[in-house]
Amino acid sequence: MPEQNKPTVSVAAGKGGTGKTLFATSLAVALNEVNPGQVQLIDCDVEEPNADILLHPQITQQTPVNVLVPEVDLDICTRCGQCAKHCQFSAIAVIRDAVLTFPDLCAACGVCAYVCPTGAITEVNRQVGSVAHGSTVQGIKFVQGRLSVGDQRATPVTKATGSQTDDSMITILDAPPGTACPMQETIEFSDYCILVTEPTPFGLANLEDSVATCQRMGIPCGVVINRDQAGWPGVEDYCAGEGIDILLRIPQDRQIAEAYARGETLADAFPQWRDELVRVYNDVVEALLQTATTKVKE
Numbered sequence: 093m094p095e096q097n098k099p100t101v102s103v104a105a106g107k108g109g110t111g112k113t114l115f116a117t118s119l120a121v122a123l124n125e126v127n128p129g130q131v132q133l134i135d136c137d138v139e140e141p142n143a144d145i146l147l148h149p150q151i152t153q154q155t156p157v158n159v160l161v162p163e164v165d166l167d168i169c170t171r172c173g174q175c176a177k178h179c180q181f182s183a184i185a186v187i188r189d190a191v192l193t194f195p196d197l198c199a200a201c202g203v204c205a206y207v208c209p210t211g212a213i214t215e216v217n218r219q220v221g222s223v224a225h226g227s228t229v230q231g232i233k234f235v236q237g238r239l240s241v242g243d244q245r246a247t248p249v250t251k252a253t254g255s256q257t258d259d260s261m262i263t264i265l266d267a268p269p270g271t272a273c274p275m276q277e278t279i280e281f282s283d284y285c286i287l288v289t290e291p292t293p294f295g296l297a298n299l300e301d302s303v304a305t306c307q308r309m310g311i312p313c314g315v316v317i318n319r320d321q322a323g324w325p326g327v328e329d330y331c332a333g334e335g336i337d338i339l340l341r342i343p344q345d346r347q348i349a350e351a352y353a354r355g356e357t358l359a360d361a362f363p364q365w366r367d368e369l370v371r372v373y374n375d376v377v378e379a380l381l382q383t384a385t386t387k388v389k390e
């Protein structure tokens with residue numbers, strides 16, 4: 093992490109419904125209180141973006157996300173079948189006199205156009221999603237990706253959204269749940285990943301997957317336990333054994349659940365939480381600096 097740049101922090105969770113977006117938006121609101129106008133929240137959960145429900149931004153711009161898909165000129169095509177033979181995704185087929193394309197299956201790799209001996213294939217834009225830009229009344233810069241209804245290719249939209257990261261700002265990335273490609277595409281943009289989990293065997297199983305993903309990608313991570321309550325110690329024991337910091341515990345609390353249901357962040361509904369949230373960010377920055385210092389000494 094270059095010293096002049098502000099760290100980008102992703103917030104991820106092994107499954108949906110753990111409070112990931114509540115934490116990410118609360119962190120953004122708390123940080124913006126002490127760094128007004130220097131915080132951006134990027135919602136990369138493009139299949140189910142919902143950070144806007146908690147931050148209430150004003151959207152000022154929408155940009156389309158396009159991928160290239162093949163279009164066949166049947167007047168030039170000789171039906172040789174080379175395109176279908178080389179497509180690894182079964183996204184183009186030659187059946188008797190017809191050449192069928194299946195844009196939903198297409199990976200936009202361009203191989204069919206490359207192998208076509210007659211130049212009958214042109215690559216044309218197809219919109220698969222959009223990226224919204226705006227800001228909140230408090231001055232948080234807001235970016236949100238959204239996959240087009242019925243489209244399945246989240247990765248290009250996630251990449252287009254995550255690439256809006258501005259190193260001159262404190263950036264919080266709200267990652268898609270799980271550990272599949274869209275989550276990995278998101279956390280790749282970050283210097284540190286905060287993993288939100290619940291103190292249950294289910295939560296622990298998902299957390300283990302998330303930690304393994306971060307470790308494989310070389311991204312340091314820490315844990316926030318949501319809906320924390322006395323009882324099952326599995327998550328704490330696991331974190332202690334792996335040497336993973338527990339950054340924050342958000343208690344099982346009816347008032348927090350009610351505030352969330354009203355569309356309020358922790359930082360908005362309970363100002364006493366702001367210092368704790370800022371402390372979490374400072375702990376992350378400290379951990380990154382220590383890692384960087386250790387590497388320099390080595």
Ligand code: SF4
Binds near residue numbers: 164171174208212
């Ligand atoms: S490779 Fe080109 S010419 Fe051959 S079937 Fe496909 S589109 Fe037609």
Ligand code: SF4
Binds near residue numbers: 162183199200
């Ligand atoms: S661009 Fe790639 S994935 Fe799409 S139809 Fe052509 S070869 Fe198949």
